[in-house]
Amino acid sequence: MSSKPEDSITLAELLVKTLQELLASRIPPKIPDELTKVKGFQQLYSTLIEIRSAIMAFSTGDLNYRVSSKGYVPGAIKSLQAALLHLTWQTKMIASGDFTQRVDFMGDFSESFNSMVKQLEENMRKLNISNLLLQDFNIQLEHAARTDPLTGINNRGYFSELLKLEMERITRYGHACTVLMLDIDHFKSINDTYGHAAGDEALRTLTSIIQECARKNDFYGRLGGEEFAITLPETDIHGAAIVAERLRANLETTVIKFDSHELFVTASIGVSQYQAGDTMETLLHRADQAMYEAKKNGRNRVCLSSVG
Amino acid sequence: MQFAFRDVIERHMGTEATDKIFYEAGALAGKEFYTHMLTPTTDLNEFVRQLQKVLKDLGIGILRVEKADMEKGEIIVTVSEDLDCSGLPEIDYEICIYDEGFISALLECFSGIKFTVKEVDCWCTGDRTCRFNAKAVV
């Protein structure tokens, strides 16, 4: 089959037109019949179509488009793809807290990205410090909310919380439990005679005696004024009476020093033991009654609640 | 060099056996490499970081992670070697079997799980980049 030179030119022009259209048009041109017979054209055409599709996919954010063509241009596209996929992975790592990731293959972008990561790390570091401070502050706040500022032991609120929990345990397991109610005798006259500083010192002295006498599982608090309470879990009223007597005797013989004065104080102590059906209020109330009984009988003594 | 060497072995042993030899040789090298060049860690990031640094420092290549899903046991990495590949047949050239073995051993040493590594692509644009797909063997 012979062909005239004009035919070759026409064919070449058609080829150029088709390739131009392939580059320029939104919709790729159909392969003209004349070109389907040109050796290698179909292959070239599908490679170009793939390159088109790959670039379009990347430009719209689909980084997973697989380019199967070989050679320099597809290779360059794959390098871009590999870089973007790696960058995606790095970003994920940074999001999970790995601030050592650095980009080194994206020119100006690398620099901006890396300084952003450094900034992020610095901010996270500051945030962590603030968080620690805040945690610490919360702990202090929580402690303050539970503590009597003068004596440093539980305040009424927190003592009640602890006792409530203990009541639940008692109801569930049925073991014994007693409560001591302590009240410093003639506290008002100590304040009036020696001043509030003396009264405060007396409260602190009683506190340290309670701390000494309390056993591992006992807990206590200042309920207000000169009134204190101690809970003795797994202790019956006889055991509690011994602890109460020790407290009373220790306080009586402990000298309280403030300024140039030395004085002694005593306390009246009421003891009650948990009975089935008791609420925290009834248990405390009986201890309170026993404590008033002690006051009535001359103070500086221990009285056991008659019931239980 | 490796290619001439490979050609001879291939002529005597056949392609399949040659591939196996190269994969195993790579795995052996990978295991040695892990033992001597890396500090053991259980953290994938840390492992990758160390590996990247050593490979770069030794001029072996640039390792980049494209995807890593340790739960699924699937990892895709690329390794770019700064070597002039203009003399190599760059079309349809995908036989970095030694590297496959090398990477599989590194991953196994790191995770304690066996990995099958397959080179899924290879291209040449100044330097040569190979893309490897690693899958945990369940």
Ligand SMILES: [Zn+2]
């Ligand atoms: Zn390769």
